[in-house]
Each structure stands twice: as structure tokens, then as C-alpha cells.
Amino acid sequence: MELTSEQLGMLNGEQGKAAAYAMKIQDGLGRVFGAKRMVPITRAHVALSSQDADVWFVEKLVNMGGKCKIAPTVNPSIDVPYLNRHLAEVPQEGKDIVSKTNEAYRRIGAALTFDCTPYLQQNVPAYGEVISFSESSATPYVNSVIGARTNRESSQSALCAAITGIVPEYGLLLDENRKAEILVEVKAEINDDFDYQLLGWCYPLIYKGPEVPAFVGINERPTPEGFMNFGAELNTSGAVGMYHIVGITPEAPDIKTAFGGKEPLKKIVIEQKDLEMVRKRICGEPGKIDFAMFGCPHLSIRQVGDIARVCKDKHFAVGVWILTSSLTKELAARMGFLDIINRAGGHIVADTCIDVPPCWWPYYGKNAVTDSPKCAYYNEIRKIAFKIRPLEQAIEAALIGEVRI
16 A cells, blocks of 8 residues: 555654554555555544443543544443433443543544434535444445445544544445445335334345345335434444445446446345344334333434324333434424423433443343334343334333333
């Protein structure tokens, strides 16, 4: 890989120790993946985790004097004061690591958005824009739905890119690697946002591989939330960083364009029975629940409004936790959704993730309902048994304390 004189200077410490350290990591990644050069980025998103390894890495760069050239948005943390008041006291270990994480990212120059859906409202790239995004729902969304360009970055590599302002050019940054190689014919009914959860989980069960898939048979454009669900499940369950929906997503106006004029390496078919297999495998049996959790990925304002519509003038039988960005929570307050949900006994928690231990410790080992397979998967380690249902069904279950269908 050839570096410019400026990039060599950065590698050799001319822009400080932190930039040199970040550049060394990126240079190594570029050489491993066969990149020929570095290219500039205009945006970054770092999937911070408020866990030991993440804190160690960002503090190391801060202590070297690191500052971001491109201010990255960041993933959720924990709203400690809110959870202390409304759930239970967050253990001191959790308070300490959240405080250290937030301070380190502030000092390094990140935009403290604490949101895992930056592509919806806070950090939205344009078609063709070269960026560096980590976060499992973000990478497929910006690549596939918007047509921006990023690899499946780790939080560390995305932070390095934010510091240096460049990334090695390989993988999904290159035209040839964005072409589809797997043709997926969808013969199942895809009627709503939840069906995209099932479809996204189903594809990697049938085929696992690094190739970009192109889906045919989806005739109506998904909602932004449908796209969000689809990419989150594809990437969480199958490491799919990009996909096409022929006739819908921007780089696949037709099959010929999607595949770059080449024949598919493999053709697969997803039928209704395949989605039913996924439903039976992951969604869980009816039964009593102890709480409900939504927002993995963070809910949009439309989804929050849907919850408010279902629970208006009613009261939840169990604790209900709705996770979203601070911007969406503020908008929910202005639109009256926050008041409706609070009156029903539910909570909208900003800037918070379902996967940041140990803030959810009172629910370890309990039964719950969610609309998100990703939420259920992440919490298996905490012995939380989630029943997965469409959003409206899940809210109705929270109103009676039981999943009945």
C-alpha cells in the first residue's frame, strides 16, 4: 500500500503520538486487506460499548493527546440518573465505567449523541460519500439504503479513522465489491416492519458467506424502520454489511446493474415456510412476562407514536422500557407521546442501550417481550428469556402481562 508524504509523516509521528498510533492500526488493516491507498472520509460513527476494552482504547488515545479530525457520533451509553430513579440503583461499577467512557469520548472530540441510529437523524451521509461507520444496524443501512460507502468497522477502527480523517480503500469502498453475487428470491409474504426482522434473520440461516446478496420479489419499498430492522438482523446474525433490493435500493435499479452484468454465484429461494421456521425458532412460546423492552436499534418517532396510540388511556401491567435518542425523546414530549406513555406507566429512556451491563440487573433471569430479535440475542448471556412479537402485539402483551399468541 502506497502512502502519501503526509500520511507517512502521520505514521512517523509528525501529527502527534495518537495520530501515529491510529495510523499504524489503519496501515496494518490496509495491508491485511490488500488496500492500495488511503482515502479521506467525511463522517464517522463509533459504536462505543462502555466496556473495559473500549474504555482502555479510547483513554490510551486521549492520554497520547488524541483529537478527532472528524467528530464521530457515538452509540448509546446509559442514562444513569433516570435508571437510578425509575428502575434500581446502577451498581458503582456501572456508574464508573459510564463516567469514564463518556469523559474519554468528550475529550477526544466525539459528538456525544449516544444513539445507534445516526443514519436516521444525526449523521446522515449522501450517496457515494466515503465514511467510517461501526454499529450493526448502521453499516448495512448507509451502504444499502443510502448508497454511502463504509466497511463493517469496529469501534476501534472507526475511532482511528475519525482521528486520522482517512481509511484504507478496500472491501465495500470499491465498486467491484459492492456488486451482488447471491440472488435471493423472496416468495414469502413481507407485509410489515416485523416481517423484515424475520427475513433478515432467515437469510443467514440458509446461506452464510461474505458475498453481497440481492433480493428480488419485494415489490413495495420498506419503511425506514423496515430497512433498519432488515439490516440489523442481517448483520447481527450473518455479518452482512451490504445488500440490494432490486428495483428499490439505489445501486440495484435492475438485476443486471445489481450484479454488474455477471451471473449470480448462487441462487436461493426464501418461502413462507422458511419465515415460519424462523418464527418458531426464535420468537418463543406464549406465556407470562415480567417486563417489556423496545429500542434495539433505537426506536424512531413513528414507532414511539405507534406505542402511544396502543397504550393511550390504558395502563401497563409490567415495566415497559422504550429506548431511543435524546432528540426523539424530546420530539415525543412535544408531540404528547411521552405524556401518554408515562401515564400508562411506561418509560422512554434516552441515550441508553439494552446491551450495556450492568444497568438492567433487576431483570436478569426474567421473562420479557420485545419486537427485536437482536435485543433477545444480546440478552441471552444475562438469562433474560425474550418472547419476540410485532411491536403492536408486544405492547398489547405488556398491557396484560402476558403474551397470549
